[in-house]
Amino acid sequence: MNKKLQTIGWVGLFALTAALLLALSGLAISKPGAEESRVIPAPALDEQAKPDSREEVAVLAGGCFWGVQGVFQHLKGVRNAVSGYAGGNKQTARYDMVGLGNTGHAEAVRITYDPKEISYGRLLQIYFSVAHNPTELNRQGPDIGTQYRSAIFPMDDEQAKIAKAYIGELNRARAFDAAIVTKIEPDQAFYPAENYHQDFMVLNPNYPYIVIHDRPKLESLKRLFPDLYRAEPVLVSAQASN
Template identity: 70%
Template sequence: MSSLTTRLSRFARPALVATALLALAGIALRISPSAAEEARVIPAPALDQPAAQGDGPQVAVIAGGCFWGVQGVFQHVEGVSNAVSGYAGGERATAEYEKVGSGRTGHAEAVQITYDPRKISYARLLQIYFSVAHDPTELNRQGPDIGPQYRSAIFPADAEQARIAKAYIAQLNQARAFEAAIVTKIEPDRIFYPAEAYHQDFLTQNPTHPYIVINDLPKVENLKRIFPEVYRAKPALVSRASSN
């Protein structure tokens, strides 16, 4: 149920947010990573697609709650050259933040990830997605955000991505990797629409925003802790990619 007013309150009421931050700072120090969505070590995908020698950049689109944190996680993944916040699942005419926030557009807040398959595979990205980027057992919500626009969903680019995603969900459910069943939907043939500029690189540009401190920074820390071999300290920012 987060709205533009609540989630972007720092722009409208910076003095109030600064005051609240002093109180939140002490709280944040006592919050475990489960406050963001509980991260966990899960089995590696049994099915993957080996990269051909001549493969160029590939694209993956996923949704798992507020796109600020999901984008922030994948910007720190080695092999990812760009991660863009946006919308997928609905029509172009409704791909706007205030409209999507109604929960009636069919869109989910999503992230489009451009990656080098010679450095990281699609299935490996899904392992990070299920492990640290969100909780795949939450139906139409993540953390404090409620509604179908915050659903867990994968938007495969082709039949092979859909096959890998389905197989991995089945594998994790069979292994009982989570206490509850995975509710992630696979939604093929959906177009991704980039979100407004003020949503891009939000985690990096606003590391002291209360929402980011409580809900999203723990995700990046969990990436570093659980996947140290693919974590990189310098994020791949949208602003940097667009300036090249």
Template identity: 65%
Template structure:
């Protein structure tokens, strides 16, 4: 993403750009096989990468049943999990979002459906929108073998159904650790709704979530708690 001084846009401009982009999303069929809900496990996590993490985080922060959505990095080592280093495209990391959810309220499969429907274009290889590089790749980082099976099967299902005009290039990369990004990246969409990049690329995703998944949409986002510096 382009991280520079924001030029404030009018509310009318925000609405206009969002409306122009609103038809790009689509509702894909739900997974034929979903993860088994185990009430004993309580809250669960899922990690998704799909371009700049600002937009992916913004989408999942507005999903009912999600209790936390943290921007970060996955795919590389802890020592290289820094914004400036990941931006070189040489670390193996992808900008990612760790989603904590209540499986009694929303299933892993439903999160996958939302991810493929509104959070990204899964046919773009190593890029999303204006952002290029392996750090912007479309990847699912499963938390366990069950998630890996569900995700892989779902990609196969969507490709077989020709849900998109081109094959899905989203990868499934198990066994990778997630590292939270710097505080200034957290809640970026919610805190900077007039930032030009957000207006053009990410607000339409939230609008698409509201339009296409109204029962799953929550108006007030669940925000990451940022520690305040001590005096």
């Protein structure tokens, strides 16, 4: 993702111009460079909300954390979504090191949610359907490397069981054009990313990478899951100031 913080060049400018023209014309459902979203069934196996449970946590990785965070910030039932790193150790949980691709970390998002409003299985449905393409191995779109892998970091055995069952279910149903390559990686700590990565999509809506690759995900969320879409995102910066 280091390259995204540099100039995008003529190719990127051309893609951005094309995306904006299509958007203005109202003809585009998905824009150039965006991962394709699709309708998939909800998981047959899901968690049951406990009467006394107020908050649960899910950690998911699906390419650049800007877009994944942005999607879940607009999801009803989500109380917080923080960009960060998972899969490696604390000493290497830094953007400049993770970007080298040899730390074991993946760019990930820690999602705090109310299980009485949205279940872990429904989070996975959004994750597979809208947030990223689970059939791309060690990459998402233009971003290549193990730090951009598709990975689920379960908090407990129940989450791991639900994730494994859902992947099997989607593969058997041939919900995608290729097999899902998402890894399930238990017992991994999450480390928040640097402040300038938090709320990036919200704070930089016209940033070229966001326009091309991430804003279409929000459009897909609103179109495919209108009952779950929330217009006003929950922000890390707002919670930090409370």
